Amino acid sequence: MCLILNIHSYSQYYETGQEPSNIKWYSYQTENFTIIHQQDFTNNAILIGNLLEQAINKYPDIKIKRRLKVVIHSSSISSNGIVAWAPARMELYPIFEPSASGNHPFEELAKHELRHVVQLRRVNKGMTRFLSFIFGEHIIGGILGLYIPMWFLEGDAVVEETNGTVSGRGTNADFTVQTRAMLLNNKMYSFNKMSMGSYKDNLPDAYEFGYTLLSYTDNYKQSELRDYPIVNSGKNPYAITPFNKGIKKSTGLSKRKYYNKVFNELQKNLKAEQNTKTFESYNSLNQRKKNHNNNYINPFTYNNNLYCLKTGQTSTNQIIKIDNNKKEKCILKIGYENSNRIYSNNQFITWSEIKYDVRWTNRQYSIIKIYNLKTNSIIKLKGNTRYFSPAITNDGNKICVVEYTTTNNVVLKIIDVKTNKTIKEKNFGNYANINHPSWNKDASKLYFILVENNAKYICSYNLENDSLTYHFGGVNKGIEYPVVYDENKIIYSAINKGIRNIYLFSLDNKKHYKLTNTMYGATLPFVYADTLYFSKFNYYGYDLAKIYIDRTQLEEVVFESNIEIRDSKSESLLNMYDTIPINKIKRYRKGTHLFNVHSWAPFYYDLDKYTANPGLTLISQDVLSTTISKLYYEYNSEKNYNKAGFNIEYKGFFPVIGFDSYLLNKNISNTKRYNLYYNSAYFSIPLFFKSRNSNFNIGISSRIEDYRYKNLITKNTKEKFYASSNRIFFKHSIDKTQNDIDSKFMQYLDINYKLSAFNIYSYKFDENVFAIKTLFNFPGIFNHDILKLRFEYQKNKFDDIYYFSNIISIPKGVADFFDENMATYSIMYATPLLYPDISIGSIAYIKRIILNPYFENINYGKGLKHNIYSYGANLTTETHLFRTIFPFEIGVRINKVYNENFYTSYFIFNIMIQ
Template sequence: MNKTLITRILISIAICISSDKLMGQIIDNEQAHSSIKWRQIKTENYRLIFPNTFDSAAIKLASQLPSLRIKSSGDLRKNPRTITLILQGNHLSQNGYVQLAPRKSEFFPVPSSTADNQEWLPNLALHELRHVAQFDKLTGRIRGPFFEQLALALYALNLPAWYFEGDAVQIETIHSAGGRGRLPSWEMPIRANVLSGEKYDFNKYVLGSFKDNVPSHYSIGMFINTYLTNQHGIESHEKIMEEMRTKLLRPFNFQRAFKHASGLTPSKMFKEMMNEREGFWKTNDDVNSIHNEIKTKKSRYPSDYILPQLGNNNSLYVLKSSPQSINEIIRIDNDGHEYAVAKTGIQITPYFHIRDKQIAWDEYRKDARFGKQTYNVINILDLPTGKLRTITHKSRYYSPALHPTKDVAAVVEVDEANRSYLVLLDTENGKAIARKTVPKGMHIQQPKFNSTGDKVIVLAVAAEGTNLLEIELEGNRQRLRLAWGNQQLERPFYVGDDVFFKAHFDGIDNIYRLDQSGTTYKVTDARFGAFNASHGADSMLLFNDYRYNGYKLASQKLTTGTSDFTQQVQLYAQPTIDQINDEQTLATTDSLFQVTRYSPTANLVNFHSLSISSTNFESFDNYIPGVFWLSNDVLNTSQIKLGYEYDPNISKSIYSAEVSYRRYLPVFTARYANRGLVGNAVSSNQPGQVIMYDYRDHHATFDIAIPLSVYRQNTVYSYGVNFGTSYTKRYDMSIALRNFNETIAFPLNYQAYFNRNSMRSRMDLAPRWGQNISLTYRHLPFEKQISGQVLSVRTNFYLPGISSNHSLQLRVAAQRSSGRYEGVYDIPMVSGWGNFSSPIVTNTVLVNYRLPLFYPDWSIGSVAYIKRFQGLLFSDFQNIHESSSPKSFGIGISADFNVFRYVLPDVNVAARLAYINDASATRKIMPTFGLSYTY
C-alpha cells in the first residue's frame, strides 16, 4: 500500500505542469467541443494543433517558436524533441501545461482582463517550453510507446515543483522584457511578510498554509533560482540537471546535485536568500504613507477587501475574499459592519463595477459537457429589488463598465480569432449596440467611461509592451496616452480629464495620475503596494493598500501628486540577465507555414506507456498486480488499455482490453476481460459441506454516460444519466455443478443523478449547502433461468454547522431488491456492518458533523508538513422504519498534510472509533484508519 501510494503521488505531481497564471490542474481529462474543426502546422520541432478560427494567431506563434525554443532551452544545452502543442482557442481559462503520457503541451491562448506587462501567448509559450526542455534534459531518453509514464514518475521523483516552476518563471523573466519576475507584485507578499515580522520556514513557503498569506511555490521558487544563478551563474541549472540525469535512482538526487552546484542545500539557500532580501528590503523600506485606513471587520485570518467603490448614497461596496468564505460583494457602513450583497461565482479576474443602484460583473461559465468550451458572461444586479440578470449567454465579454447616465455597459470582447474589440452593450437585453475595432495585434482590457460617457480609457497590450488607449466613441478616434513600456498597468479611470491608474514606475505598485499635457504624477506612496483605485466622495481617492494579511481599504485626498519619481529598486534577476547577453526581443521567421486539416479520428490511437495500474493510479481499492499498455490521443477523446493481471490471492490471471471514446456528447466505454475466478457451492449430498471450485469466463461490458456540469454564481450543478449492460460466458469448470448458469446475457443498469452544491472556500470541509440525489435501477430482462431487480436511491445533503467552515451532512439511502439481487447492496452501509448479525437492509441514514480543529503548519523535517487537523462526530442508522436508535456512532480525527515537500497531492490520514449498538456485535468498539488524497 505504501509503495503504491508513493508511486501515485510521484506520478500525479508531474502529470501536468501548469503555468499557474490563474488556475492550475494536475490531471486534465476535459474535451474541446465536438463541433470544432481542427487545423495543424507541422514544423521540424513542433506540431501545432488549433481550431480553424485560430489560423492567424497560430501562424504568428509558429513564426515565434524557433526563437522561443532557443530562449527556453539554450542554457540547458538540450535540443528538445518534437512535441505537439495544442492551442485551445475556445477555452478562456488563462493557463497552460506540459505533460507526458501522452507527450504534449496545451496552451489556453485567449488573453483575459488580467493585467500583464507583455503579450500573453508568447510569454505562456516561453514558460511552457521551458518545461519541455526540463523533461527532455532529465528523462528525455525514456520514451514512448512504452515508457512515458515511467519518465514522468522519475521526473517527479527527482525534481521538486518549487524548482521546476521557479526556473520556468525565471526563464520567462530573463528572456523577455516582461515576465512575472519583473513585477513588484510578484515579490510583494514575501516582502510584506518579512518587513511585518511574519517569518516563515522553507516548508511553509513551498507547501502553503490555510491560515496565513503565503504566495505560491512559483514565487519562492523563482527567488531561490535567481539567487542560485546570481551567485553561481546561469550554467547552474544545466549542472544540476546533468548530474541528476545519469543518477535518476540515486537517493536525494536533487539535493545532492543542488549542493554540488552551489555548496548549499535548498533549505540553506532559502535562508541565505531570505536574509539577503530582508537586508535589502529593510534598507529601502518606506513607512511614511500618507493615506488613511478604512475600518473593516477584524479577522484572525487574512482577508481581502478589493475594488472599493461608492454606490448610491455614498455607500461603500467591495469584493471580499478570505480563506473562510468564497468571494462576495459586500457593503460596509461607517462602523465597519458588513452586509452581504451578492456572491460572484468563478471569475477569471476578480471584478465588479457599481453605478448608483446597479452592479455589473463578469462570470466564468462552461459548456455542460465540454470542459474546454468556456465563456465569460455579464451579470447585472439591481440593488433595490435584488434581482440578478445574466444579460449575455455563451459570450466572451470581460470587465463591464457601466455608463454614467445610460443603460449601457462597455465590455472587452475577444473573438475566436483572438482579436480584441470594445463593445457597447444594452444592459436591459445584453445586445451589442456598437463594436469598436482596435489596431491589429493589440489586446485591450479594463475599460472605463469618462464622466460624460463619450470616451473610454482602456489598457492596451501589444508586441511593443503596455500602454493606455483612449477611444472616442463618436468617430472611433483613438490615441495612446503613454509611451510604450513594460509596466503592469491596471484599473484606469477618469477624474475630469485626468486619468488615474496603477503602475510601478518607481519599483513599487502605486496610483498615478496622467494629465492632458501627458505629464504623469505619483499620487499614492504605499509601503507595499496600492491597487484598484476609484473616485470617492469629497475629492477622496479610495484604493487598496496591501498588508501582510491581505488587501485592505484606504483613502486619501485627491492631491496633484509629484512628477519627481525615479526607478529606485534594481531588478533582482539583473545579475543573471547580465550573464546571458539576450536582447529580450522575440525574433520571428519569414517561413511560409502550410496549414492543413487535422483529423482527430485518424489520430485516435497513440500508445505511450506501460502501467502497473488498471485505474491509472486513481484507486488502490482491491489492487491486483498487472501490466497495461496505454493509449491516449492528444485531444483527450480516446483511451485504450490492453492489460494482463495476476491475482495472487486466488492464483488466477486476467486478460483485458478497454476502449473509451469521449469526443461527442455521450461517453462510450467498452471492455472485454477473460477472467480466472473461484467460487463456492453447498454440496447437495452433504448440505453442511462447502465445495470450492474455479472457472474462467468471458466478460464484456458496454457503458454509455452523459456527464454534465455547469456553474451558476457560487453554485455548481452536476447531473447526468448512465446506461450499461454486459455479457458473461462461463467455461472450463473444475467440477460439474447442477443449476449453474453458464451465461448471463445483458443485464441492464440505469442511473440518473442530480447534484447541486455551493462552492467551497479554502477552509471549508464540505459545501455549505448541498443537495445530491442518485437513482439506480438494475434488472435482467433477457434472462429466462434467473430473474431479479434492484432499485436504489441515494441522497446526500449538506448544511452549515454552528461555526465557520463546520459542516453537517445528512445521508439517506434506500433500496428494494429481489431475486438474484437479494442481499446485493447498492447503498452505503453503516459503520461496523459485518461485525454484527444484520437482517436484510432496506435503508440507511448517516448524520455526520465535521469541524476544523486547528491549523498548526507543523514541519516534521522534510518528511511531512501538517496543515490542518479535523474532528468528526457521526451516527449511523439502519432500517429506521424498524428502529430509531443508532446502529453505530463515534468520533474521528484526521490530519491534512503533504509529504516529502511535494506540493500535490494533499494527503489526509484519519482514525475513527465506532461504537456498535447491537447485542450481537462481536466487538463493541471498532477502530478504523483511512488514507486518502486530493488534488
C-alpha cells in the first residue's frame, strides 16, 4: 500500500502497467468515485465502492467535485494499492493474503488508500491550489513529494486503518517488533537515519516508523499532528520548511525533538514493562555474520540435517543447510515466495512463488513448486495458477493448496501431484480466508487458520466426511502456522501480552500451553518427534532455535475463545455487497477514454534533456495507463526556431506502438529559412521472464522516420530524409540483495541497425550503422563488489556531411569521433567503501560511499589498428539532499586520457530512481 508521487522517467508519468488487451472493463459510479473493474469482479467492486464511500464520510471537509477514478486490477496476485496524482486515480490490487489479519482485506485497503487521497486533497490548498490552475495535477504530487516525507505519508495511512478496523496493522505486535527490539537493545539513531534508512543497521521501515511517531498521543492532539503539517506545506510551499513548522505548531516541538521525545519515552516504557517480565534465552542454531541483517526462517529437518529459508538485507531467497558447526550450504535459490511459509514433510518441501506474465505487468500467477531433498529434483504444478499456502503429504502424492480465484473466491483444493488433477475441493466463498493448512499424519485431515468476521479460528477439515470443525478462535490473537504435534495436539504461533510465541492446543481438554517465552517473538514452528524448531526474533532479524517439548512441564495459558459468534457475521460489511441495478454498471471502453489531459505548463519542457523554453505543454495519460500523449509548442531563441508537435504511445496491444510528429520553423539568416516536417512511427515488444532467482528481459523495436524540408526562400520541397532504426536486446540477471550495487551475475546483448536514404538537392547518399553492445557482471572480491566487463563493436557507412551519432560508448574524456570500424572494451570495478550514515545538518544524509575504478579503450581504423584509452575512478556518495524521498548520486570523477599529461576532474550528480 503506497502513495506514488511525481517521479518522472523518460518523460512519462507513473504507470503501473497494463492488463491483457482482450480484457473487458466495466464501471459504475458512486457519489464520489468511478469504480472501473473487470466483469467477473463486479460484486467485489460494489463492496469496494461502498467501503470507500463509508471511509470518505469521515471527512466532511473533503469535497470531490469530479469523481475519482478507482481502477481494480483483479488479475494480480499481490495485495496492494496506490494513489497516484498525475493523472489522479486510485489503483487497487485486491486479494486475500495468506497471512492476513482478522480484517476483511478490502476494508483495510479502502481505509489506507482513502487516507492517501485525503492527504493529496489537504495539500491542495492555498498557494498549491493556485499553482494547480497553472500546472495541473502534477504540481500537487510534486509539492507532496518535495515536502512530505514517506514515513509521514505511510505512517498516517497505517494509523487510519488501525483506528478504523478491528485488527489493523498497528494492533499487531509483529508490525512494531523491530522498534521494540531496537529500543530494548539501546539502539537509538538520529532522526535522519531513521527516516532515510541504512545499509548497515536493521531499522523499522517507513510504515512502522511513521506509525510509531504519529500514533503517540500523550499530550498531543493526534488529528492536528496528522493534518496540519500537510495543510501548511500546501498553503505555504514558498516557506523554507513548511512541514517542520506544521510539526512544531501541532506538537510544540521540532520534528527532531518530537522524535527524541517519543522514542525516549517509548524506550522508558518498554524497559519498565520488560522489568516486570521474565524471558527465556534460546541458543541460535545458525551463525550470524557481523552486519548481515538477514532472516533465518522456516526451519525443518531431514535425515538429521537442519534446513531453513535464508533471506534479508544481504541475501536473496535461498534454501540452506546448516551443519552442527553452524556452517551454511546453499541447497536451492528460489524466487519470490509469496505465502510467508515453506512447508516440509519428510523429504519434500513446497512453496508458492510469483510467476510474472511475459508482457502484461498487471497479470501475475502464483505457482506451486516442490523440491525433493532426497533426489535433489524440483517440479512445479502445471498451469498458470493462483495457488497459495501449499502443504504436501508425507508420501509426496497429494498436495493441498488455497486458490484465490479472479472473483476472489477462496477454494481449498486437494491435488494429485502426478496427474495434476483436483481430487477434492471446498469453496469458502469470498468472505472467509484460509491460512497455512497442515496435514495430520495419515493425511485424513487438514488443520488451518480460518479468517472470517474480523477474527481467526483454528479449524480442521475432514476429507473423508467433508466436515469442517471449529476448534478455537473467535477473537484475533494473530494465530498463525498450525502444525500437528500428534492426533490430539496442535502447535501454533500467536500473540499474547504484546509478544508472539509458540503455543500448544489440546483438542481433548481445549486447553492452551505456552511452549516458548521469547523477549521479542517466536514463529514458524516445525515439530520433529518431541523437538520444536522455530524462528526467534532479535534486533538483527530472525534466528533459528529449538526446544525439547517436555509434556510434563507445560505451562497453561488462558485464551479467550468465542466460537459461538462465528455465524453472526458482520452485518455492516455484508450489507455492502448489496446489488447495484444492472443498468448502473456499464461497459468502460478504452477507446473512448484514451485522452485524459491531467497536467500542463505555460512553457515547454523536456524531462529527458532537462530543458525548458517558452511555449506550452499538455500531458495526457489514461487511467488504465495504456495511452500516454503530449502536445507542445516551443520557442527556442538561442537556436532561433519555433516547434509545434505531439507524440502518442499506446501500450494496450501486445506490441507497444507510437507516433511522433512535429513542425519546426527555423531561421538561419535572412536568406536561409526553412520548415522541417517530421513524422515517425515505431513499435516495440518488451518481454519479461522469471525463473526462480533469474530474470530475463527481451526487447524488439523498430522505428521509421520521415524528414521533409521546405526552403521558405526558394520554395523547394524536394528535400527528403528517411531513416529506420531497429533493435533487439537480451538481458539475464540474478536477483540482487538490498545492499548489492548491481546484480552479481548479468549478461546483456544489444544489437542495433540504423539505415537511411538521403535526397537533398541533387545530393544522394545511403548511410547505415551496425552496432553490437555487450555487458557482463561478475561477483567481486567482497560480498557486494561488482566487476563489469563491456565489449562493443560498431561498423559505419557515412560521409563527411551526414552521419548517425555513435551507438557504442566512447572512452571517458575522449571527444566524440567517427570511423568506419570501431570497437571498445572497458573494465570497471565497483566496491562500497563505507556506510557512514552521517548527516550534514538538514542539508544532506550520506548512506553509502562507492569507489569505481575503470579502464576504457577504443580501437578504430582499418583492421582496428589504432587505439585511444582512458582510465580513472569515480568516488560517489548515495546522498539524500534536504531529506528527499529519493537519493542522489553525488561525487567526483578523476580521469586521464592516454596522450594527455594531466588529469581531469568532473562533478557527478544524478538522481537515483529505481
